[in-house]
Amino acid sequence: MQRFFRLIILSFVALSTVSCLLPRAQQYEIMAYRLPTDAARPVKIHVNQVGYMLQAPKFAVAESAEPLVEFRVFSVPQNDEVYRGELSSSSQFSEWGGGPYYAHIDFSALQEEGSFEIEIAGVRSLSFQISARQWRDDTLMSVLRFFTSSRANNSDVWNADRAVPIFGSSQTVDVRGGWYDASGDISKYFSHLSYANFFNPQQIPLTAWALSWVSQEAERRDLGKDVRDRAAAEAVWGGDFLLRMLSETGYFYSNVFDRWTGDMQERRVCTFKGKGGEMSTAYEAAFREGGGLAIAALARISTLSSSGVFSSQEYLDGARRGFAYLQQHNLRHVDDGVENIIDDYAALLAATELYRASRDESYLSYARNRANALHQRLHNDGYFIADDAIRPFWHAADAGLPLVALTLYAELESDVAARTTALQTLHAHTTYLLEMAQKTANPYGYARQHFSIGRDVFEGFFMPHENETGYWWQGENARLGSLAAGVALAAGALAADGRDLPPWEPYAWAQLNWILGANPLDICFLKGSGHHNPPKYSHAKPQHTDLPGGISNGITGSDRKGRGxxxxEMPGRQHDAWSRWRWYEQWLPHSTWFMMGLVALQPSVGEMENASVTTAAPDAEPTPAEPASDVESTPAEPASDAELQRKGEMLPEDENKVQ
Known part of the structure; x- marks a missing residue:
């Protein structure tokens, strides 16, 4: 039975393209969701609460006490039966409780736009939309507005950041700009957790780079002028901040941190350690500590048609300076004095983007060496070795970033042998990810990894609570988005080279569908979308709070190994109030990686034409002529949000900004 069930999962076609916020007249009343105390429902139907793309495959998950046979789909509010089908054979899965039977609901053949509900054994699902392009018009713009609303430009923060003291020094630096890190944290990070060596998440530099990538992909993937322009405006806002964080010596400062207090007097340029926020003077960002992604971001931003306070040439010059410094001094700034896989993929993306922007062959040669280093890290099973021994690479936020970096490098590599090696690495690791998801019962298609505690290497769904950080484990929605992006981009590169993969679209879409409500708790983690959003995070600061388009941390495992x-609010579990952040708090990388995954899964204009989908010609504007975009570059020294609004330079859609 389990073998058959795995085959059923492998046969899934791509989950639907997600739509987002419904048209204003059709918006759901979205609740801050509390888990039901009534767990005795005979059937639970878990759907992507936001929606499914008309032309894409569509499926959901049914959970029941007994095996199920058929389902029906009804229009809302008309209540007309529009589709009927048989469920896949039910399979048992007990690791997360519930069930014990699960079946997949495939309604891909339903080719009708509107609002719908699924019914099984008299039980109805939450309603969802099917539409042709809803995701682009609503979801993606919602996420882009989230970045605008998260700008660190409240007047008190902006004024304080004109001259932030460097920890352990009397010197101050101008570090204005960037984005707040989280709904409970108005600090600004390149990365953190450096003391743990293998956990560095890419934060503001990743967001700036991703926004520039999305802006440049907008026309190729028919995303529209609004997406292109807004993503570009946010990217250059990020680029201006990255240049301010570049020291005269050539290194990037790693963080602007206030010990999570929100107190302007506490803000320091520093790095820090542990849940106590112990500051230190090791503030020079290594490749893995945000330096690599900052270089990549500045290089790509330099190729945009727009700029902010600084010019395109200044962005590129800054990227070159930062790269030259880390080429010489990276080992000085990594905490343990040894490079690991995060240095490899961060430096690979940095060199790749510098080559793309400058066509300087020295950068391509450097990228080639880093790509080969990743190849050498491949284990026979297909996962990467993070260190120089046995530790598998696993990451709570950026698990898909090695695939992204390798794919973008392979697109530019002119050396046939080197490109072949990169594609072999992509194929091996992508195949590993797809096969890992199928090695055990996995009704939601949730991404699995190899983990380790000491020398104990094991497989699982969620990151272990026992790890080198001493405290850092939380929902991994950023990881899911990164894997959706990485697998989609890798699959495209491999297909172009004629290399076959196991079915990959179900895996990629399953990660985004989980975020949008197709999970055991029926929670849509994208605020302002779906039916059930997480409760508001209660430790928000006056300048920043939960925002539409923001994504909460999400669901975790329950024991030291991340099992369960x-x-x-899980029944039978007790957590102290401090730990709410692990599940409720919105975090910048979640929305960044969700955006990346969403865009990477959209076909190019050429692919849509080949599929006989009506679209604009490749050399045409992706949307009909429109009034000029409302997105303008922010001036160099805005005194306050109020002044920006008076000048007409605050984006009109930024209605969610905390005043």
Whole structure:
């Protein structure tokens, strides 16, 4: 039975393209969701609460006490039966409780736009939309507005950041700009957790780079002028901040941190350690500590048609300076004095983007060496070795970034042998990810990894609570988005080279569908979308809070190895109030990687034409002529949000900004 069930999962076609916020007249009343105390429902139907793309495959998950046979789909509010089908054979899965039977609901053949509900054994699902392009018009713009609303430009923060003291020094630096890190944290990070060596998440530099990538992909993937222009405006806002964080010596400062207090007097340029926020003077960002992604971001931003306070040439010059410094001094700034896989993929993306922007062959040669280093890290099973011994690469936020960096490098590599090696690495690791998801019962298609505690290497769904950080484990929605992006981009490169993969679209879409509500708790983690959003995070600061388009941390495992499933309100579990952040808090990388995954899964204009989908010609504007975009570059020294609004330079859609 389990073998058959795995085959069923492998046969899934791509989950639907997600739509987002419904048209204003059709918006759901979205609740801050509390888990039901009534767990005795005979059937639970878990759907992507936001929606499915008309031309894409569509499926959901049914959970029941007994095996199920058929389902029906009804229009809302008309209540007309529009589709009927048989469920896949039910399979048992007990690791997360519930069930014990699960079946997949495939309604891909339903080719009708509107609002719908699924019914099984008299039980109805939450309603969802099917539409042709809803995701682009609503979801993606919602996420882009989230970045605008998260700008660190409240007047008190802006004025304080004109002259932030460097920890352990009397010197101050101008570090204005960037984005707040989280709904409970108005600090600004290149990365953190450097003391743990293998956990560095890419934060503001990743967001700036991703926005520039999305802006440049907008026309190729028919995303529209609004997406292109807004993403570009946010990217250059990020680029201006990255240049301010570049020291005269050539290194980037790693963080602007206030010990999570929100107190302007506490803000320091520093790095820090542990849940106590112990500051230190090791503030020079290594490749893995945000330096690599900052270089990549500045290089790509330099190729945009727009700029902010600084010019395109200044962005490129800054990227070159930062790269030259880390080429010489990276080992000085990594905490343990040894490079690992995060240095490899961060430096690979940095060199790749510098080559793309400058066509300087020295950068391509450097990228080639880093790509080969990743190849050498491949384990026979297909996962990467993070260190020089046995530790598998696993990451709570950026698990898909090695695939992204390798794919973009392979697109530019002119050396046939080197490109072949990169594609072999992509194929091996992507195949590993797809096969890992199928090695055990996995009704939601949730991404699995190899983990380790000491020398104990094991497989699982969620990151272990016992790890080198001493405290850092939380929902991994950023990881899911990164894997959706990485697998989609890798699959495209491999297909172009004629290399076959196991079915990959179900895996990629399953990660985004989980975020949008197709999970055991029926929570849509994208605020302002779906039916059930997480409760508001209660430790928000006056300048920043939960925002539409922001994504909460999400669901976690429940024990030291990450087994089981947990949520702050999970029945039978008790958590102290401090730990709410692990599940509820919105975090910048979640929305960044969700955006990347969403865009990477959209076909190019050429692919849509080949599929006989009506679209604009490749050399045409992706949307009909429109009034000029409302997105303008922010001036160099805005005194306050109020002044920006008076000048007409605050984006009109930024209605969610905390005043």
């Amino acid at each position: 499933i947990d949520w702050f």
